Amino acid sequence: MIKKIAYGIALILLLVAPQIAYPVFLMKVLCFALFACAFNLLIGFTGLLSFGHAAFFGAAGYATGYALRDAGWSFEAGMVAGVAVSAAIGLVMGLLAIRRQGIYFTMITLALAQMLYFVFLQAKFTGGEDGLQGVPRGKFFGADLSSDLTMYYVVLAICIVGFALIVRTIHSPFGQVLKAIKENEPRAVSLGYDVDRYKLLAFVLSAAIAGLAGATKTVVIGFETLTDAHWAMSGLVVLMTLVGGLGTMVGPMVGAVLIIALEDKLGDIGAWMADVSHIEWFRTLGDSVTLVTGFIFIVCVLLFRKGIVGELAALFGSKRSVGTH
Amino acid sequence: MEIFGIPLQAMLGQLLLGLVNGSFYAMLSLGLAVIFGLLNVINFAHGALYMMGAFLAWMGMEYFGINYWCMLIAAPLIVAVFGIVIERTMLRWLYKLDHLYGLLLTFGITLMLEGIFRSVYGVSGQPYSVPEALSGATNLGFMILPNYRAWVVVASLAVCFATWFVIEKTKLGAYLRAGTENPKLVEAFGVNVPLMVTLTYGFGVALAAFAGVLAAPVIQVSPLMGSNLIITVFAVVVIGGMGSILGSILTGLGLGVIEGLTRVFYPELSATVVFIIMAIVLMIRPAGLFGKEK
Numbered sequence: 001m002i003k004k005i006a007y008g009i010a011l012i013l014l015l016v017a018p019q020i021a022y023p024v025f026l027m028k029v030l031c032f033a034l035f036a037c038a039f040n041l042l043i044g045f046t047g048l049l050s051f052g053h054a055a056f057f058g059a060a061g062y063a064t065g066y067a068l069r070d071a072g073w074s075f076e077a078g079m080v081a082g083v084a085v086s087a088a089i090g091l092v093m094g095l096l097a098i099r100r101q102g103i104y105f106t107m108i109t110l111a112l113a114q115m116l117y118f119v120f121l122q123a124k125f126t127g128g129e130d131g132l133q134g135v136p137r138g139k140f141f142g143a144d145l146s147s148d149l150t151m152y153y154v155v156l157a158i159c160i161v162g163f164a165l166i167v168r169t170i171h172s173p174f175g176q177v178l179k180a181i182k183e184n185e186p187r188a189v190s191l192g193y194d195v196d197r198y199k200l201l202a203f204v205l206s207a208a209i210a211g212l213a214g215a216t217k218t219v220v221i222g223f224e225t226l227t228d229a230h231w232a233m234s235g236l237v238v239l240m241t242l243v244g245g246l247g248t249m250v251g252p253m254v255g256a257v258l259i260i261a262l263e264d265k266l267g268d269i270g271a272w273m274a275d276v277s278h279i280e281w282f283r284t285l286g287d288s289v290t291l292v293t294g295f296i297f298i299v300c301v302l303l304f305r306k307g308i309v310g311e312l313a314a315l316f317g318s319k320r321s322v323g324t325h
Numbered sequence: 326m327e328i329f330g331i332p333l334q335a336m337l338g339q340l341l342l343g344l345v346n347g348s349f350y351a352m353l354s355l356g357l358a359v360i361f362g363l364l365n366v367i368n369f370a371h372g373a374l375y376m377m378g379a380f381l382a383w384m385g386m387e388y389f390g391i392n393y394w395c396m397l398i399a400a401p402l403i404v405a406v407f408g409i410v411i412e413r414t415m416l417r418w419l420y421k422l423d424h425l426y427g428l429l430l431t432f433g434i435t436l437m438l439e440g441i442f443r444s445v446y447g448v449s450g451q452p453y454s455v456p457e458a459l460s461g462a463t464n465l466g467f468m469i470l471p472n473y474r475a476w477v478v479v480a481s482l483a484v485c486f487a488t489w490f491v492i493e494k495t496k497l498g499a500y501l502r503a504g505t506e507n508p509k510l511v512e513a514f515g516v517n518v519p520l521m522v523t524l525t526y527g528f529g530v531a532l533a534a535f536a537g538v539l540a541a542p543v544i545q546v547s548p549l550m551g552s553n554l555i556i557t558v559f560a561v562v563v564i565g566g567m568g569s570i571l572g573s574i575l576t577g578l579g580l581g582v583i584e585g586l587t588r589v590f591y592p593e594l595s596a597t598v599v600f601i602i603m604a605i606v607l608m609i610r611p612a613g614l615f616g617k618e619k
């Protein structure tokens with residue numbers, strides 16, 4: 001009951017949010033929140049750490065951008081193309097990566113994503129270092145998306161659908177098997193589950209939803225660059241999920257909001273710190289995002305492994321928001 | 326003289342460059358394997374510490390006028406001390422947890438190190454000149470051999486084989502191998518395992534720094550030089566498997582050579598060839614060329 005009320009309040013807040021904050025910023029946050037939730041489906045509920053999720057995020061962005069700008073497809077078709085491309089890449093990458101376990105899985109996803117990064121760097125359609133510029137938003141079932149407010153509600157709807165899909169997956173029998181694999185893989189095997197097939201399906205699903213987030217983000221901001229496919233992006237989504245709480249339902253969203261807001265406001269924070277402490281170096285903080293994200297990484301791994309939502313849940317002694325219910 | 330329409334001179338030149346890159350792969354993957362064996366941590370910071378080694382060499386020259394040869398010894402030692410501090414203060418607390426936390430921690434350290442060097446020196450490369458004794462080239466008749474590149478290959482092979490010898494043939498190495506198999510039992514025999522773990526991490530990262538100093542005159546010293554390399558080295562590790570020391574060395578060198586040859590015959594593929602080989606190896610022999618199936 002409390003949970004339903006909380007979700008309801010969150011929905012109302014999201015509906016009125018564009019009256020308060022800048023819609024493009026909100027849309028960006030929503031896309032990253034969905035991206036982090038898709039990533040969490042793997043690490044939090046299947047126990048697989050992928051360090052190559054930027055590949056799906058970036059590939060979908062490029063595919064959708066290309067479909068909308070160069071092929072002249074509609075918004076709906078372009079989004080489908082983006083998701084299809086990232087799911088296909090997820091299938092190939094997953095087939096290779098699940099052949100190894102644990103830390104090797106992580107290294108393989110990282111290496112394959114890096115390979116894709118080099119492909120994007122050299123390919124003609126991506127525009128190389130310049131990126132794919134000037135992606136048109138088009139129309140969604142007749143509604144003109146060039147208005148930021150209209151776009152915002154479409155993005156909100158897409159993200160809610162994506163999130164609902166993840167929640168549904170986790171609570172389905174399929175999701176329970178994934179959890180069994182996470183908790184004790186040999187046991188899942190001994191119970192007769194074809195573990196590799198479950199892992200692969202989870203991987204493809206996660207890739208497709210990450211692609212949905214990437215495609216939406218490209219349409220929102222109107223361009224796609226190599227940044228989205230770089231390993232640093234894979235690291236960023238790991239960080240968002242870690243800060244929010246691995247394996248919690250809303251943690252990755254909280255993490256995404258915090259990290260994106262931090263990146264956005266880092267310059268201001270640095271200036272404020274310089275004013276307070278009189279250390280002039282802080283003024284350059286806005287240019288050293290990696291320095292700060294690296295620091296948060298270290299602090300989280302050493303001290304707050306449960307993440308914000310996980311720690312809160314532990315504090316209030318409720319296990320309900322941690323995965324199961 | 327030409328082979329497949331490519332001048333022999335150009336081909337041998339690329340082959341040598343491939344060997345140079347291969348020696349870096351070999352040294353880095355060797356360090357990763359040694360650390361992973363005892364600590365069960367994949368040291369993402371390896372690339373950043375390689376970068377740090379190169380930067381220390383450059384800083385020594387730039388600010389204090391310390392020459393290449395001194396820094397070749399000093400930089401790995403400084404990085405080793407830095408690594409020991411990391412191990413004692415941070416990594417130590419994660420051994421009992423899932424391996425992925427070690428990776429995430431060292432990833433965070435990588436970002437911080439890169440961020441620090443970037444905020445001070447920017448992203449552009451700093452030139453570092455070849456030491457005088459090794460400048461110039463030797464004419465071998467069939468090719469011109471740049472002395473420094475030959476030195477890089479010889480020095481890294483020497484270090485790699487010395488490492489192999491210590492681990493496989495000495496008593497210290499026997500402790501190390503035993504510690505990899507069963508640390509509790511080794512500790513029961515009175516060996517100070519935590520100290521061994523710390524020193525192993527220090528040694529592994531010193532190897533990375535040594536490679537960094539060797540690399541400084543070959544490529545420009547820049548804050549980003551490590552992170553791109555480390556991902557390729559991960560692929561090398563997946564291809565070779567981390568089970569064997571000699572395997573790491575051979576895989577590293579071999580892949581460097583293949584990459585060099587690709588640059589001659591099909592340059593578009595040179596950035597991705599290692600990853601393609603990784604994909605093929607995963608399909609045929611998932612445990613890696615020298616790995617043992619669990």
